[in-house]
Amino acid sequence: MKQLNTPSFRFLRPAFSLVFSLLFGLSAAQAQKANINDFDLSGDAVFTGANCIRLTPDHIWAGGAAWHKQPIDLNGPFEMKLQVMLGCKDASGADGIVFVFHPEARRTGYQGEGMGFAGLEPSLGIEIDTWLNEHLGDPYQDHIALLRDGRVHHHFSLAGPNPIPNIEDCREHALTVRWSPGSHQLSIELDSKQVLSYRGDIVRDIFRGNSKVYWGVTAATGQYNNRQELCFEKLEFTRADELKPLELDGTKGKKLLDGEIVSLDNLQFESGSANLLPASKAELNHLAEIMRRNPSLKLDIFGHTDNIGDAGANQQLSLRRAEAVGTYLRGLGIPARRLSAKGFGEKYPIASNSLPSGRLKNRRVEFRLSRPIP
Ligand SMILES: [Ca+2]
Ligand SMILES: [Ca+2]
Incomplete structure (x- = not known):
């Protein structure tokens, strides 16, 4: 209790015994x-x-x-x-x-x-x-x-x-x-x-x-x-195992932190659906770790498709995939206010859609970290 009486001024023993x-x-x-x-x-x-x-x-x-x-x-x-x-x-x-x-x-x-x-x-x-x-x-x-x-x-x-x-x-x-x-x-x-x-x-x-x-x-x-x-x-x-050093596809973590738009190669969905394949989760766990370590940053998630099929359906699918990624990250404790998901469908290809290899590149989810304007 705090009282205005005279405090005690006993000297401390130099090394009191402690068990820890x-x-x-x-x-x-x-x-x-x-x-x-x-x-x-x-x-x-x-x-x-x-x-x-x-x-x-x-x-x-x-x-x-x-x-x-x-x-x-x-x-x-x-x-x-x-x-x-x-x-x-x-x-x-x-x-x-x-x-x-x-x-x-x-x-x-x-x-x-x-x-x-x-x-x-x-x-x-x-x-x-x-x-x-x-x-x-x-x-x-x-x-x-x-x-x-x-x-x-x-x-x-x-x-x-x-x-x-x-x-x-x-x-x-x-x-x-x-x-x-x-x-x-x-x-x-x-x-x-x-x-x-x-x-x-x-x-x-x-x-x-x-x-x-x-x-x-x-x-x-x-x-x-x-x-x-x-x-x-x-x-x-x-000892718990040391936390693994931050790695996201080699240099991608650094690129993200530099504000670049990055797509994750290992992010995969079931064909034609927004269900994440288990193989995708390791990458997203790393991404969540980056976000935990940088709590002021927000994450934009952009879904893209190739041009096969109906453009409207592609737009919907790309949005659902971006949202599925957001849902997974929220499940890892990243607050919804730090996440935004958009679907662009087939509008922004990064390779030719005339070849299978190009279409594979175009079916992607991109990420961008941003620092909100104060
Ligand atoms: Ca006291
Ligand atoms: Ca206090």
Whole structure:
């Protein structure tokens, strides 16, 4: 609770003991030894000992993050145990820490009341918040909540905010995060007591089917501040395969990002229909990944046919194919407002329709990424 009494100024032990472990019970991949070199630090975060990270000093407007370099796979279970120390100043301490899952490596969100989580989308965050921001719906006490998509207003919380005893007491506190992908159950314990639980298909509902995410811990201070630390002695977890480097038919990804119109050779439909053949989906998955990584860009989808058959029917077919591609991308989590589909039928050939090879080239779906005018 924030009170105008004298804050405690006990000195911190230089290296409080911290246990930080991830156990992937049923996962096929092998657990591995923790290594401090597996973390990337950003902002004000520093290694303070063999196994310790200070995320923020007790200075105004500080922010720091520690991100593990390897993504994890949320299709496997995990149990994470760590201990955190959120400073010695109860009355004037701020702002807190967030344990974050996010598909992009080393991204950190807005600081201050955002605690390095605000604005990260898509994301899942377990916050321990030590500062009352009335406009965010914070309760009066220190609290814990499950947040999504970089939204720190509690109106959007998936679970909580649940008040916890004062955590700015100069001591380390055990935090356990458990995920069971089979039952879709996430539960969080603080000092061996369950403080939060959530049931939901995180991979589908938060990460749009992408189970491989990076994880890290972020923290920030504002006008008020605290020293915020975590350490680990042991870290066991299973690496998900590294996310594949972005590839879209060789150089096509780059061309798209340069604003060129590109058609995908491997995009195929059932003859005379708008049903995508399974072989087309790998390319479209890459395209969706490009769009996730470039959230400000919109995608135009243009359908074209050869000149065989009725021109009106060709126009309709080309539109339905473009729309089918849009539907597939929406299913991968790309919002409809970022997609537009048009059908041009046989109007714009790129080769002669007199030869089969030319007609094959003319039956195509083209893509263009564009940056909307602000
Ligand atoms: Ca707050
Ligand atoms: Ca407090």
